[in-house]
Amino acid sequence: MSPLKTGPEQNALPPCALEGGLHEVYALRYARMTERRVHENFLRRDMHDGPQPLDFFVWILRDRDHVILVDTGYGYRAAAERGRPIDFSPAEGLARVGLPPERIETVILTHLHYDHAGGLEDYPEATVHIQDAEVSFATGRCMCHEVMRFPYDVEDVATFLRRVYKEKAIFHDGDTQLFPGVSLHLLPGHAKGMQGVLVDTPRGPVLLASDAAHLYANLEGNAPFSLTIDVPETLNSYRRIHDLSPGADHVIPGHDPLVRARYPAMTVNGVELIRLHLPPHSP
Ligand SMILES: [Zn+2]
Numbered sequence: 001m002s003p004l005k006t007g008p009e010q011n012a013l014p015p016c017a018l019e020g021g022l023h024e025v026y027a028l029r030y031a032r033m034t035e036r037r038v039h040e041n042f043l044r045r046d047m048h049d050g051p052q053p054l055d056f057f058v059w060i061l062r063d064r065d066h067v068i069l070v071d072t073g074y075g076y077r078a079a080a081e082r083g084r085p086i087d088f089s090p091a092e093g094l095a096r097v098g099l100p101p102e103r104i105e106t107v108i109l110t111h112l113h114y115d116h117a118g119g120l121e122d123y124p125e126a127t128v129h130i131q132d133a134e135v136s137f138a139t140g141r142c143m144c145h146e147v148m149r150f151p152y153d154v155e156d157v158a159t160f161l162r163r164v165y166k167e168k169a170i171f172h173d174g175d176t177q178l179f180p181g182v183s184l185h186l187l188p189g190h191a192k193g194m195q196g197v198l199v200d201t202p203r204g205p206v207l208l209a210s211d212a213a214h215l216y217a218n219l220e221g222n223a224p225f226s227l228t229i230d231v232p233e234t235l236n237s238y239r240r241i242h243d244l245s246p247g248a249d250h251v252i253p254g255h256d257p258l259v260r261a262r263y264p265a266m267t268v269n270g271v272e273l274i275r276l277h278l279p280p281h282s283p
């Protein structure tokens, strides 16, 4: 287990007083893949092998007046179908920390893979922000091939499309300033319409890379993750990630257990929240 310093147990998130574009950023971990090994996490398989688990998160952005959910994770159906158990569903986790999913009005989907876009039905009031390229890819001809569609779940894609027909989806074509202090950045390669979320916090900008970089090691070694549909685009996106952030402490990879080790955390009703708007522990 990583040396998580959670502090005292609380029963609700304390109110947030930030305004003027500054946000709190929390990672909520709902699942962990413990069996994973190094050789499964990189495109090149000539490195030393050993255990390398993956964590699964959704992210919460919060200021005085708003809550934004970045990705919806996956729930019990996908967990059973794919043999990837979860500790609780992301919607349950949100409810336990005092953010009822039925009241969340803004969801950003970084991409439509099953572990990022599941359970959208739990957020009936949410308007969903997504990249054009991701929707085109997930509903287009490449989905005729099992090797391309296996990270997607047709039920998630269908649920998203119903949101489009309810006029509760907003499509973006590349980078955009979504709200004061929150911008979206197209970072393709792992997925066609992969986007990261850059958030202003009291310690400076924090880039939620999601699966544009699963692990710190992908970025540090310029070593793409095993699931990559376009290697040159993936490498270009690594460069963009470096350009967008003032340093490695300002980039949060999508699945790295080191995030829990590096940042302060708190526990609310048994749900662990990693506080990415605070400086990391000194090494
Ligand atoms: Zn993905």
Ligand SMILES: [Zn+2]
Residues within 6 Å of the ligand: 113, 115, 116, 211, 254, 255
């Ligand atoms: Zn993922």
